[in-house]
Amino acid sequence: MIPIQLIQETAEALMDKAAIEIPQDYLDGLRAAADSEDGDLSSFVLKAMLENYEVAKEDRRAMCGDTGVPRWFVKLGNETQVEGGMVALEAALRRATANSTSGVPLRPNRVHPLWRTDHNNNVGIGAPEIEYGFEPEPEGEWVDLITVHKGGLFGTDYRMLFPSDGIQGIKRFYLDSLMAFGKRGLACQPAIIGIGLGGSKDICMTLGKRASVLRVVGSRNSDPRIAELEDEFKELGNSIGMGAMGFVGKNMVIDCNIEVGFCHTGGMPMSVHAFCLSSRRAVARIHAGGQVVFRTDPAWFTDYQRRETIDWSPVREAAE
Amino acid sequence: MSVPREIRLSTTPTSEAIASLRLGDVVYLNGLMYTAREGVYMRALADRANVPMELPSESAANFHCSPAARINADGSFDIGAVTATASFRFAKWLPEWMARTGAKLIVGKGGMTSEDYKEYFVPNGAVYLSTVGYGTGALLGRGVERVEAVHWHEELGLAQAMWVIKCNRMGPFIVASDLNGDCLFERENAKIAENVARVYRGTKPAVMKRYGETDDRTDEVI
Numbered sequence: 353m354i355p356i357q358l359i360q361e362t363a364e365a366l367m368d369k370a371a372i373e374i375p376q377d378y379l380d381g382l383r384a385a386a387d388s389e390d391g392d393l394s395s396f397v398l399k400a401m402l403e404n405y406e407v408a409k410e411d412r413r414a415m416c417g418d419t420g421v422p423r424w425f426v427k428l429g430n431e432t433q434v435e436g437g438m439v440a441l442e443a444a445l446r447r448a449t450a451n452s453t454s455g456v457p458l459r460p461n462r463v464h465p466l467w468r469t470d471h472n473n474n475v476g477i478g479a480p481e482i483e484y485g486f487e488p489e490p491e492g493e494w495v496d497l498i499t500v501h502k503g504g505l506f507g508t509d510y511r512m513l514f515p516s517d518g519i520q521g522i523k524r525f526y527l528d529s530l531m532a533f534g535k536r537g538l539a540c541q542p543a544i545i546g547i548g549l550g551g552s553k554d555i556c557m558t559l560g561k562r563a564s565v566l567r568v569v570g571s572r573n574s575d576p577r578i579a580e581l582e583d584e585f586k587e588l589g590n591s592i593g594m595g596a597m598g599f600v601g602k603n604m605v606i607d608c609n610i611e612v613g614f615c616h617t618g619g620m621p622m623s624v625h626a627f628c629l630s631s632r633r634a635v636a637r638i639h640a641g642g643q644v645v646f647r648t649d650p651a652w653f654t655d656y657q658r659r660e661t662i663d664w665s666p667v668r669e670a671a672e
Numbered sequence: 673m674s675v676p677r678e679i680r681l682s683t684t685p686t687s688e689a690i691a692s693l694r695l696g697d698v699v700y701l702n703g704l705m706y707t708a709r710e711g712v713y714m715r716a717l718a719d720r721a722n723v724p725m726e727l728p729s730e731s732a733a734n735f736h737c738s739p740a741a742r743i744n745a746d747g748s749f750d751i752g753a754v755t756a757t758a759s760f761r762f763a764k765w766l767p768e769w770m771a772r773t774g775a776k777l778i779v780g781k782g783g784m785t786s787e788d789y790k791e792y793f794v795p796n797g798a799v800y801l802s803t804v805g806y807g808t809g810a811l812l813g814r815g816v817e818r819v820e821a822v823h824w825h826e827e828l829g830l831a832q833a834m835w836v837i838k839c840n841r842m843g844p845f846i847v848a849s850d851l852n853g854d855c856l857f858e859r860e861n862a863k864i865a866e867n868v869a870r871v872y873r874g875t876k877p878a879v880m881k882r883y884g885e886t887d888d889r890t891d892e893v894i
Contacts, residue, residue: 417755470829524875
């Protein structure tokens, strides 16, 4: 049984870390970009961002004044039980979100879409989003709490493509998205670009968003042909000649992650997402014994999450 | 590779100081600056509410921003990170706002169009400063010496309120328009555009079109 108080305390610590500490994988990616950048203005911008990350950690203040829209991904081991049940867990995550909004402080970004009502705590109808995943391994009682504070306005698009559009059609929509949101730096690039392919329309968006926020820089899809596309698309995005803030430069994409899901036989839906210069994500695993281990890699896309079979039998899968 | 020129600027700048700015200069600000986004313009311009500070004598710097900040129980303020929001959304209000308040420095994200600059920035002797990144929220937050006041937070909420902040070498900002009405981002776009055809070579338009890809709404989009 996972103690509910520990869930809330850990969630508050995660909110703080996500807002303030740039994840190491993104930082390494941006340092490499800064080293290779030769555009005058782009280069200045990347150096300022690197300095900004240091200042955020020194002062314990958020990296960016737009602290995004906090959301949660929760993954549970198959046997895990939470004290008070899942309703208590959701209340703890909502409370942690509200407490940290004034605690860090974060910007209270969440408002009612029509009435613009602001509770000043980032909590409201459907906010924060809480999504779930389950894992057969490792056995035992544990829960992963993942918070992501992604920006919400620019850098994202969806399009229903068709099988006859092919890879060249995918490339074109990818470039269209980068061109549309890269000008004047609205996508806050260089970014982790996530591409969702397949699923229904909603799942296509979910896959692309998760590809951008739940996979780290340098990770590759387990399908080697998709992994090749990820490499190719990263290079393609960086060959546009557009850098940070839309200035002339060679760094638009810190990495490109692609996730797929089976879709209707007639279609090939595609979504594109940009996880910005302040790629806010933080993760912790809480064990039933009270141990808490913090990390920055959500490790969301396991073989189990990408399974293609009816039943899950890791021994048989491994033998194939 | 050249390094941008660095300039200190008052938030009540002289016309000479503004005239000396060049596209791409890096600016650090001293003095009072106020935030203004949708709520402030609607309240001041549509609802004709009195702006609760003396403009432009106290500040000629309009910041398209809402900070990550809180108002404490004792009425004091804590400001964390500070980042601008995209400015193009405020174009409909800015001509009237500038005429009424004498704003000379419009500070935000992404700039406006050169038409905006020529039409109402230049006649008002104003220029646009862009935040950097985006966003260097922690760096800018460090440049906030103190919060002078928060106006209209009860009416508009924390994110839309008018925050008045005292800047102490606050920056960096990049000069994105000048008194010719030239636009830094459009200059950069034009350079990048030369390469676009090459990048798109081999790709093909989607088999199903969307509105916007044809200007004629009587066209079928299939």
